[in-house]
Amino acid sequence: MKAKEKKDTAATTEETGKTYDTPAPSQRSMSEVCALCEALIYVSEEPISVKLLADVLNEDKLTIRAAVEKLAGEYESRNGGLQLREVAGGWQLATKAEYHEEIRAYLKSRPNAKLSLASLETLAVIAYKQPVTVPEILEIRGVQSATSIKTLLDRNLIVAKGRKDTVGRPMQYGTSKDFLLQFGLNDVSELPSIEDFEDLST
């Protein structure tokens, strides 16, 4: 492991604007870095990025990435009820999908209302074609999408992403971070290629 530079004791990060009072890094062992990452990931409400972990722990990003990936491997081989995964640009501890029934029974919770088909189609167009304008969506879907777009905005799945520099300066839309969270994606690039959806049966 390469020697770490001495950094200031208080690390500031742009992401949250907070200052963290962490002691200057002694040469931590890999297992200690792993343990610390695990603890922070557990406590964090939102998926926590490698960069943020590095800032808080005053370690460099490569060390953190190696630690987190090692940790993820351990969780996988352990074959337990939890998984460590990368979603929406950060790391998160979550339960495995196969145990959802028992978990729901315990939590006495019901699944969230699903999106309508029209909204899903509109969302698919936006996800793959972003940034995209309403007329462009119309051309692909063949129907008006005003209601769907409103629903998607209300659910914070899409956001306005500026105006297109053409006649009328129409508003463009793209997907949000919540979209990544709700669909279990780390990044939009994780979506399978649209060409994969060509229906070979027609």
Add this chain to the structure above:
Amino acid sequence: MEDQPTQLNFDFDTVKPEIFAESHDVLKLQLGEFAGPLDLLLFLIKQEQANIFDIPIAKITDEYLRYVRLMEGLDITVAGDFLVMAATLIEIKSKMLLPQEKSDEALEEIEDPRKELVEQLLEHQKFKNAAEMLWTRATVEQAVFPRGKIETDDNNGEINATVFDLLNVFQKVVARMKEEIQYEIEREEMSLAEMLTFLRETIAKKKSLNLNEFFGQLRSKRELVLAFLATLELVKETVIKLIQEAVFGDIIAKSA
């Protein structure tokens, strides 16, 4: 397996139309955003088991028009888009019936009049399939649970209310009381002991009590003063704690 998404093909059984009243007696249905002309076409192509790359345009056009008339007959408002598509289909059909002009020099292929439509259909189909993929992803994701919220200073919305916050509420209620015309009714006056018991029992039963509301319901200044004193007494005995969810918000008394 969990319930499947609503049918991806245009199907009267599963169409979820919007009903809007057009006039007093006549109800009209509107397909809205659920299905459009492209969806109908894909449905018909599938139904005819036709090859999308070689659409039997005459047959499909006839079927399409038949469905449009069917919808109109069922009082389903046919959106303009459907009619535009009908016109497009008819145009393509006539182009295909016209004898192709042969030019001696031109060896280039005459463009298939169906080409643009087919491309539009293929594109549309891709996104329908992609939508199904998203549905599946969301279903899986809903089966995954991250850890719940941990109480920290930031997300603990409650602030401990002080005596002076309580006094504030007291003052407002008194002021409001003065404005209201109260009927003076002779009745037994409550004692402090009775008020204490009443407050104790109410909170024991309800676990939390909005003091603003509670004070507001009292009928005389005497009862108000007693309630105020009783509240302070219960706080002193640590039977209850006073919480405000926001600065100057309502004060809630909770079992300690």
